[in-house]
Amino acid sequence: MLKQNHMWTEEELNGNISYNNDTADISEKNSWHNLFESPQWILMNPAEEIVDFYHTYLDSPSRQFRNRTNLQGNKLHDLGCGGGRHLYYFAEYGFDLTGSDLSTNAINFTKFELERRKMNARLNLCPMTDLPYENGEFDITISRAVINHGTLQDMKKVVYEVARTTRKGGLFFVTFSSERASDWKKGTEVLEDVTYIPAEGPEKGLIHTFLSAANAAALLEPFFIIDKLYISEHPPLMPNAPGATDPNEYFGSEYVLIGIRR
Template structure:
């Protein structure tokens, strides 16, 4: 299993990583109507989603490996007087008790590992969610041209990025079949396969909305 490596936020100039994603507004309203309270921002970065959910009254836990990222979040939460619980650590080893979160968001986060690592991350997500709790997570698609960069591939699904701000960070790629296999213990609500096009790039990814299946005994 490859070691995790944090983003260096001082090298990140793209402001979109500091603005809540479009999907997060829908999820916030959906989960609020469902009476969810305990929210985990898994791989919170600088906390764009932690702040969004805390402002809506959720009890927010924010978790990330990047020291400078969580320091920026800590400062912003303090200035806004928002009670965000912030912990630094590796997403493959979450320091939370079993079944404590109603909902979990991991937006462009969990694929920063290899094939063995992604399995461990999924196991941890399943462990910390309550039965019936929902998640929204993002995977990189094998449709991306970067998946074919065999010079930096470390296993069949994983490529090490060599550009800022992600130098040395592993990226796990998958397809629909791979997602269904990884999430076989969950109930899938929706999967979107999206080509995100900007002026300078075109990237494919999967957005997956699902829930921890309630076991009937």
């Protein structure tokens, strides 16, 4: 039985979620698609939080964690895989990999790079809100700096889709933009104190949704047991990307959550 909380209505918990399902509209506003046209702006090294996740939860998990979950398989989905940096990382450890992204530039680049490295992963071009996968297909889902680029309703649909496609006892690694980030309340306000559209910078025109720690946890809790929640903060990851602002003025801040599928 799904548990209701202040972030969800009963209808939404049962999958009746109002969200933007206009893929053409989403694609048109995806500024990352244009950045992926050039390898110069594609990040290749895995994020530190992903490396920590692998070592803590997958490589040598504690006995206490093993007692809290029944994780057994190695089918991993990178939702919003971008240029594939986390697929390459997990391929080195023999995971059964799937990557999905809405950008054809990202998918094409990742396909080429996988072939060049003689690595294997299934790639799918699709929106994060409508995943073309079976119920409980994955043991692990990861999504770093992806689902915050949607409205709160879009994010609910993504969480519902991840819960649907991640098997019980499986893991979900996800990040949410925090209200401590320097771009909070910058640009056009869509939802007061929550969602904004930047008017400048490399992500100009792309939706940004910001959450408190409590709301980030509440967004997952009906479907996932929160095992860890912490904050990760950093300077710009691509300080020289087209339209980037002064690095000294930018402060990135995300909540990192690891959840166990209920």
